[in-house]
Amino acid sequence: MNHIVVLGGGFAGVESVFRLRKLGHKVTLVSDRDYCYIYPISIWIPVGKIDFENVKLPLQELQKVHGFDLVIDKVTSIKSKENRVYLESGKSIDYDYLIIAFGGAKLPLPGVEHTFSICGAPETSLDIKRQFDKLVERGHGKIAVGFGGNPKSPTGVRGGPAFEILFNFVTTLKEKKLYDKFELTFFAPMKEPGARMGGEGLKMLQKAYERHEIKERIGTKIKRFEKGKVVFEDNTVLESDLIIFVPPITGHPVLRNSDLPLSVDGNVLVDGYCRVNGQQKNVFAAGDVARLEGPNWIAKQGHIAEIMSHYAVYNINNAIIGNPKRKGYQNHLNIVCVMDTGNGAIFTSRKWNKEKILPMPVFGHWxxxxxxxxxxxxxxxxxxRLPGM
Ligand SMILES: Cc1cc2nc3c(=O)[nH]c(=O)nc-3n(C[C@H](O)[C@H](O)[C@H](O)COP(=O)(O)OP(=O)(O)OC[C@H]3O[C@@H](n4cnc5c(N)ncnc54)[C@H](O)[C@@H]3O)c2cc1C
Incomplete structure (x- = not known):
């Protein structure tokens, strides 16, 4: 029986294991965390609207239901010529087929340690909560929320969570009747942050900044961060008691330690079938770890990670059973985003030929x-499972 190894227990890894086990394959999941962290709902941790523990899906629970081998260890390198993966513990694992799904890394910016990111280590969300609670207790303060860009990796820009955190702060401070004692600023280096939501989306964001009197610092590159400061390239400074910054995504460091083809932004290169280019035909990649090719509005998202996993599994299974049919992920690329504001949401959907944006007051949040x-x-x-979800 073929042994399929999946690296990373996030959105792409969990979906791959789920589908592979349904088809009866022998699977080993390797993850450096013993839980899958459900990033999309982590945005409520800082404002105390969800507990950290509820944002986790323990991999042991998943293992009990689906029956795969689970190894909690850190992958340090992949040697595709040997069909082998090396781990931090010194052990190694052989595979017949491999799915790489260990996500991306954050592009470092000078002084980024003076900021907090909702998109990095899960525990940082609790640090943000502690800082936010302190400001609330003090009763006044300045909060800056922003995200960065990476010209080499347009799909690796993650604006959604920054907007969600910003608007959840607004809603929570209003609920606590403290909003007039706080100054909120949104910052980003690009001229039209949020442009992926389309023209209507941008207008909606603009109206929201005006309605909530959120200050904007956009269109100027970020030079560095200092304690309590964002320093821009034109040497202007934004001072803040709490800086939330979502860095752009870049390639995972393990990839640089492996014998796989990489893109300019350090992501692993895959073809439309999610197969790693130029390798023996048994290495696949899905999710944030892979270079995404598609329309210019496409972004790395959880559901894209799941779509890629779906097709990687389909193609691996057909290769194993000797069926020549292969399916590509690119025709199925789309954006589906429910951008939460704490008391509602903005629904965005983009396909190759269609664009829809819909305000969803109150019920969007639920x-x-x-x-x-x-x-x-x-x-x-x-x-x-519901079809397509
Ligand atoms: C705050 C936030 C909100 C978001 N909201 C949405 C949303 O509303 N809708 C949406 O579609 N997308 C959303 N996203 C994006 C989505 O979460 C990601 O695109 C998705 O998690 C990518 O899945 P992945 O499996 O590729 O990577 P990840 O989910 O990051 O999983 C990678 C896994 O690999 C493991 N790993 C890493 N390195 C190693 C190693 N060396 N060895 C072993 N294991 C390793 C990690 O522990 C992790 O479990 C959001 C992201 C964030 C951060």
Missing amino acids: IKKAWGTYWKKSKLGKIP
Whole structure:
């Protein structure tokens, strides 16, 4: 029986294991964390609207339901010529097929240690909560929220979570009747941050900044961060008690220590079938770890990670059973985003030929909450999967 190894227990890894086990394959999942962190619902941790523990899906629970081998260890390198993966513990694992799904890394900016990111180590969300709670207790303060760009990696820009954190701060401070004692600023180096939401989306964001009197510092490159300061390239300075910054995504460091083809931004290069280019035909990659090719509005997202996993598994399975049919992920690329504001949401959907944006007051927030529960329960087989979700 072929042995399929999946590296990384995030969105792409969990989806791959789920689908491979349904097809009856022998699977080993290697993850450096013993839980899958459900990033899309982590945005409520800083404002105390969800507990850290509820944002986790323990991999042991998943293992009990789906019956795969689980190795909690850190991958240090992949040697595709040997069909082998090396781990921090000194052990190594051989595979017949490999799915690389260990996500991306953050592009470092000078002084980034003076900021907090909701997109990095899960525990940082608790640090943000502590800082935010302190400011609330003090009763006044300045908060800056922003994200960065990476010209080499347009799909690696992650604006959504920055907007979500910003608007959740607004909602929470208003609920606590403290909003007039706080100054909120949104910053980003690009001229039109949020442009992926389309023209209507940009207009909606603009109206929201005006309605909530959020200051904007956009269109100037960020030079560095200092304690309590964002320093821009024109040497202007934004002072803040709490700086939330979402750095752009770049290639995972393990890739540089492996014999795989990489793009200019350090991501692993895959073809439309999610197969790593130029390798023996048994190495696949899905999710944030891979260079994404597609329309200019496409971004690395959880559901794209799942779409890629779906097609990687389909193609591996057909290769194993000797079926020549292969399917590509690119025709299925789309953006589906429910951008939460703490008391509602903005729904964005983009396909190759269609664009839709819809304000969803109140119920949008509850839809996103319900999605989090659905995601967890359906992965654990407690409720059926809905088609396309
Ligand atoms: C705050 C936030 C909000 C988001 N909101 C949305 C949203 O609303 N909708 C949406 O579609 N997308 C959203 N995203 C994007 C989405 O979460 C990512 O695109 C998705 O998590 C990518 O899945 P992945 O499996 O490729 O990577 P990840 O989910 O990052 O998983 C990678 C896994 O690999 C493991 N790993 C890393 N290095 C190693 C190693 N060396 N060895 C072993 N294991 C390793 C990690 O522990 C992790 O479990 C959001 C992201 C963030 C940060």
